[in-house]
Amino acid sequence: xxxxxxxxxxxxxxxxxxxxxxxxxxxxxxxxxxxxxxxxxxxxxxxxxxxxxxxxxxxxxxxxxxxxxxxxxxxxxxxxxxxxxxxxxxxxxxxxxxxxxxxxxxxxxxxxxxxxxxxxxxxxxxx
Numbered sequence: 001x002x003x004x005x006x007x008x009x010x011x012x013x014x015x016x017x018x019x020x021x022x023x024x025x026x027x028x029x030x031x032x033x034x035x036x037x038x039x040x041x042x043x044x045x046x047x048x049x050x051x052x053x054x055x056x057x058x059x060x061x062x063x064x065x066x067x068x069x070x071x072x073x074x075x076x077x078x079x080x081x082x083x084x085x086x087x088x089x090x091x092x093x094x095x096x097x098x099x100x101x102x103x104x105x106x107x108x109x110x111x112x113x114x115x116x117x118x119x120x121x122x123x124x125x126x127x
Contacts (some may be wrong), residue, residue: 003035006045011119013043016050018080023052026065036075043118044070045111048081056081058091071104076121078114079107 002022003014014035016022023029032044054060070077099105103121108114 002050003032003044005035005039005041008115009119011043011115011122012039012041013045013078013115013118014039014041015045016047018047019049022046022050023055023066025052025054026062026069028052029066029069032077033069033073033075036073042074042122043076043078045078045080045114045118048079051079056092058095063092063095067105076103076118077105078118079105080109080111080114081107082109 002020003016006013006015014032022031032046036042036044048056051066052062054062055066056063058064067077096107106114106117108117
C-alpha cells in the first residue's frame, strides 16, 4: 500500500513512501483522509514525491484544495521536502512562513524534523 501506519513513541501517523507518487491532483487527497480515518491517525507525513508537482506552485490552487480538505477533517500534514527538492513559488514560500505559526501544516527538510513537529502538535492537542 502507498500509505503505512507508523507509531513512534505513541504518536500515530500515516506515512507515504519517500520516492513514490501518491497524488496526481488535489482529488487524490481522499486516499490520505481514508487512511487516517481507518487507522485513527490524526496526522499524515508525506514526501514531496507523494504530492502533485503543482502543489508547490500556489497559483495552481492544488495546495489550497489539499490543505483545506485536510483541515476540514482535522488532519495535520507534515511534508518532507529537502532543499534539493522541487522549487517553491514565491507565494508558496509566503504561505509556508504563515503556516509556521499554526499546527495544521508544516514543511521540513528531514523526516526527523517532521516527526518532531507531529509529536509536538499531538502533545499540544492532549493539553
